[in-house]
Structure formats: C-alpha cells, structure tokens
Amino acid sequence: MTRSDQWKFYLTVVFVLASVWTLWPTFQFYSLPAKERQVVLQARPSQATTEAERIQLEKYAKLREKAIKLGLDLQGGMYLLLEVDTSKLGPAEAKNAVDQAMQIIRNRVDQFGVAEPSIQRQGLTRILIQLPGLLDQERAKALIGQTALLEFKLVKTEEESKALYDRIDGYFARKLRGGAAPDSAAPDSVLHPFTSKLLASSHSEAVVLNENIPIVDAMVRQLKADSTFTSDAQLAWDSHDQDVSGRTARGLYVVGREALMKGSEVASAQMRLDLDATRPGAPGVSFNLTSRGGALFGDITGANVGRRLAIVLDGKIQSAPNIQEKIPRGQGSITGNFTEEEAQNLAIVLRSGALPAPVNVIEERTIGPSLGQDSIDKGIRSGAVGALLVVLFMVVYYRVSGVVAVVALILNILGLLACMAGFHSTLTLPGIAGIVLTIGMAVDTNVLIFERIREELRNKRTVLAAIETGYARAYRTIIDAHVTVLLSSFALMWFGTGPIRGFAITLSIGLIINLITAVGISKMIFDAWSVRRKLSSISI
C-alpha cells in the first residue's frame, strides 16, 4: 500500500465505524419487542417519581432521540395544518397571536399525552402539527382547534332584554319594508319579525324551536355584522339543546356585550362528576381562579347578588346560574350536557388558556396505525427484494468486481441511514423510494466504471492501466450525472412540500455519499486488490 492508500483506508474505517456508531441506537430501538418500544416512546423523565426511574427514563428518552424516526405514513398518526385567523387583529397582535396559539396548542397536546408531538410554525400564520401513533383523531382535533375563550357575562334584566327585542323587531320590520315603519294593523310576523320566531319563556332567556333556529341564527349574525346596530347587550345561544313539550329547542340569552372576567384568570381546572346536585354523576368542570381573578370574581358576585351570571365558552352559554351571594374564594364550576370526554377536554383547554384567535384546519392527513404497519412491511419487503435482485445481477454479471460494487452499495446505504439518524430526520415512504433510487444510481455508477474498464481491457491495456483509465474516464460522466440529478433534487427540496422534500433529501444525501463509496472506496478496494497481487487478469 502506498501512503495515500493507507490514508484512504483509515478514512474508510473511520467512515464505517462512525456510521455503525450513529446507527447503533436505531438498531437497539427497533430490535426491542413492540411493547417495550411503546414504553420507550412514552418515556418522559420529568414524570419520574424516583431517582432510579428518572435515570432509566432519561436513558429511554435519549435512545428515542437518537434512533431514526418513522414518518406518520409509516407508523400511523395525524398531520394537521392549522391557519390562525388573524383577520380581526392588528398587525402587531397578529404576530403575537400565532406564537401564543402555538404555545397554547403545545400545552394542550402535552396534556393529551401524545408521544413525541411535533408542533412547528409554517409561514406567517400557519401551524403544522404532527401527532404520531395517535388513535382518537376526532378528539385530538376538537382539543387543538377549540378557541376556548371563556367569558363571564351578566345576563340582562327583563326590562333591558325587552328593550333590546323591541329595537331588533323594529330594525328587521323596517328592513323588510324597505325602511318604512310598518302599519300597526299588520300581522305579528310583520310587526315582530324577530320575536315572533321565539317561544318566550322570559325575555332574558328565550327559547327557539329547532325548525326556527336557522332563521333566527341568520338574524343574530346579521345584527352582529351591522356596525350601525349598537347596543351594550347581545344575543348568545345556549350550548345545548333542550326539550320543550317533546320538541327540540335551544335557549337564546340576552347578555352584556362586555365580559366581566375572562378565562385568563383561571388557574386550574378539573373534570368532576359531582358538580350538579340534581344530576349526580354528570360530568362537569370545576375551576380555581388566580388570586387576582378571585378578588375580581368576589367583587363581581358581590355587586350583582340576585342576578344571573352567564359562563360563556366560545360565544355559547354553558350555564347561567343565579348569584346567591358573594363568592369570595374564587372557585367556580361549569356544568352542562357534557360527556366525560368533553368535560376532560374542556378542563384541558381551560388550563392551557384560550387561543388568541380562531384556528382553522386547512390540511389534514391521517394514517391509521394498521395501514402504517402495512406500508412499512411492504416498503421494507419491496426494498429488500429490489436490492437483492440488483445484488444478484451485479455478482452474476461482474463476478468479483460485482462483489466490490455490492460492498460499496452496502456502505452507501449504511452511510445514508447514519446521516438520517445524525440529522434526526424522519424516514417516510417517499424517503424509502429515495433510498431505492439511490441504489439505482449507485449501481449505475459502478456499471459505468466497469463497462469502461472492460472496454480498456478489450483494447489490450494491462489490468492496472485499464482500472486507472476506466475510473478516470467514467468519472467525468459520473460527476455530470450526479450534478444534474442533485440539481433537480435541490429544486425539489427548496420548492417542494412534505413528501416531495423527504424524497429529495434522502436522494441527495444518498448521491453525495455515493460519490465517496462507489467511486472512492471501490477504487481503493480495486487498487489494493490489483497492486498487491500484480494481477494479470481481473474478474470483471
């Protein structure tokens, strides 16, 4: 071996050792039985109760971090792209709102208990959420997407409510008749276009039959949208249906426009089953207020004894209890027709706070875990079969040289996987496709070289000279080919999205490593082999 050969040899050894070292955690992790793997996935050192447990969990967390992760398409899970609706906020508020929303969603997801959630900002107003291995998708979506704006508002008195209704009737009556006041002898539906649709039980809490809800709701929205209609009172729907002599109906409240207190004063919240004395076992949420909120709540309740206080969540009335006396301790509860899960969700969103602006799901991709398992099985099987066919062909066609090419190919894939583990990247299905195509390009590189060497041999060159010129001449073509494919994958990385990018990243890493393995390392093996034995013929 010459000096430069030795140098190359040591570099190769370092390359292999470093790759194996980086991939070792991945190997450890995926050789665990499925059950233990789940334990490792769920491990959170912060939840440890003893020192020994903490050390163990930290070890798990480290292992998890160092292993190659599987994409949602391979292990199942949920991908959500949310857009924060900042249309009603100023530019400075809008900027903050997205950061805040991200933090709040992160809190909610953490409390939901997902292993390794990923929450990233995308662009100015978007949030990308990836929840691997999750089962109850609808619940997660409800939890993440709920604004959870909690407000405490006074229910208006009978007189105040009647005044509002009269104004509303007048507003719509004039609107229906093109601005003119209606004839006082006209039928009720013309004189009172709004209140005629209500079943009045009391003014402050009207009831609307199911069939009238769309019409009434349209009118409520119209009032909200019309900036010329001002009032210190507003209409708010009950959050749940009620039964009026066998017919479904919904309550409509008149409440103050301004909130007396907001959910930001909630310090903690729990789901409880014993909140409603009339319905034992009905799920509800009890909450404690911050000290500031407690004092405020005391003042509010003290000043309004005998009136009703509406607890409004996202614009809907959850309940409107009577204020019996001043409540000084800053404790309260929300009851309603909740299922246990809904109450649990509500407790979580109250604890983590309200989103500063509504969010909309604009892209959703869910892969059930069984399909994920199916994909990975098939991905691995097809990859293995493809690779095996190629290996077989190379060895049959090029004999010993084919074995050299296969060694280079194995080192290429080893290096590619090690890079993925090192960069903490995720293996997705398009990524597997990228690996398969890397195999194709790697084989092509060696085919180019070998065919060139064969040509040189046919031109009666010596083995050594044939190897030298074969590599030298093929090298230019190989560089051209790699550069063009790399250029197109860079374009895919920069401008492509999701799956396209994953594909381009694996292909690019694979191609760069290929220049080292298929050209550098295979040449080194050839040199060592031919120089040492002073070969007069070569198996190619």
Added chain:
Amino acid sequence: MFQILHGINVDWMRRRHIAFLFSGACVLISIVSLLVHGGPRYGVDFTGGSLVEILVTPAVHADAVRAAVDHAGYPGSEIQELSRPGQFLIRVESHAGRTSPAPAIQQAVVQQHPGSGVEVLRVESVGPRVGGELRGAAIKAIFFALGFILIYVGIRYDWRYSLGAVAALFHDVFITLGALSLMNKEITLTVVAALLTIAGYSINDTIVVFDRIRERSRTLRRETPANVMNIAINETLSRTIITSFTVFLTVLALYTLGGEVIHDFAFAMLVGVVFGTYSSVYVASGLALEVQLWLERAGQGQSQSRGKK
C-alpha cells in the same frame, strides 16, 4: 467475462426517422388521452377535497358504501374498491365544512350495517386554498428542476446537445403523463416526485451518451457525425441497458410489492424508465444530429450564395 451486447454495430441514426415517427405517435396518443380526459387528473393534493380509505369487516358491497356515503351528506363522491375485500377508497369533492368527512362516513356505514366494524385507514383532507398552493409549489419545483438541468447541460455541452436533451426530457415526462392519463391515474404529490425522478434519470442517460459522443468526435475526426453518434451509442449501449435493467428491477419490486400508497409512483417510474432508455438513444441523439445536419446545410447554402456573388 459474461457479457451482453458486446461488439454490436447498429446503424441507429439511419433509422432515426422511424423513431421520430414512433415518438410522434406516442406523444400524439398522450395528447389525445389528455384531451379526452380534460387534462391530467389531479388528486386531492392539488384540487382540494378529501380522500378517505376505510376497511369494513365483514366486507360489504361497493354499492352499500356508496349509499352510506350519500347518506352521510357527500353525494356524488367517487368510490373505488381496493384489492382487499371490504377496503374502499372514497374521494369526496371539496366541501364547505372544515372537518374531515371520515367520522360521518364511518357512522353512516355502521348505521346501515349494524354489527360491522369500520376502520378508518387513511384520511387526506386538503382545503381548496392549500390545494392551489401545493399545485403552485409543484409547478415551481418542476420549473426550477428543469431550469437547473438545462443551464448545467448548456454550460457543459454545446447548445445543440442541450436542445436534444431538453426534447428527450419533455418527451419522457410527457409520455409518462399520457400513460397516467390513459390508465386514469391521479397526479398526486408523489407522482410529481416520480415525474421529476424520471427527468433526472432521462438526463442522466442522455448525458452518458453525449459524453461519449463528445469524446469520440475528438478522436474520430474523419467520421460523419451520424457515424460518431452510432459508435458512441453502440459503445455505451451495454451500460444503458444494464443500468436501465437494474433500475427497472428495483422499480418493479416497488410496483408489485410496495403496496398501494407507492403504486402510482412506481407505475410512473416504470413507464418513465422504459421511455427514458429509448429516448436517450434515439430522441436526444437523433435530434442533436438533425440540428447539426440542418446547420451544415444552412452553412453550405450560405457559402454557395456567397460564391455566386
């Protein structure tokens, strides 16, 4: 030495017009198919809408699923029965609500077939605006990928070659697009990735041939351009075939064993690899030769007219 295709001596360039005819016919078929189908069939990634894959156990008939989907409030949805019994792919048009249609569909199927289990295997829901953005991103990615390749080939080779390379590239991608349209397959993000890989392979193949043509035109100065090209193609033919064959093998494995998620990707690749191999031999070199001959004729014409003066 175990060899295939050694020492062959085919006059490829003399038969280039047959190849032009064949390519023209393939492109024409692609155009007709695209016209008949009203352009490429874009998947939900680009149009917006939802894709729901469910598994019903015990299996029910596709019509029953259709009835349930109609009942769930998504009439006119496309329902495709997959290879496994009871497994269906439901394509729902873009709808106003923001929630995914999966729970409603699941509920409706269970309601109409009490006692059956419905598992939601996959949901892909893309809002119309995001669909437009993804489409824009894909077009941008394709545009820049092709642009980069062209600039590189233009710098490394003569512009005449660049023209042939571009033509071969579009030829391969367009015919693959036509084949997808013929088979009524959807253009999804993954298929776009396949089209771009085809472009990469096509240019790779073309460059290997061009490199050899350039090398040979330096050593064989007395040969006609057509002969130089024939020699270069013949010399690289075994490499072209072997490489394409190995790529074909891996893609075939993906196609047959890779599962349905990767199926369309692999299909596009299969078509692309076959046409890419053919086009690097015929279309790219053939066109480069045509351009060269045309330039020579133009040059002769010019010198003749100058001589008359």
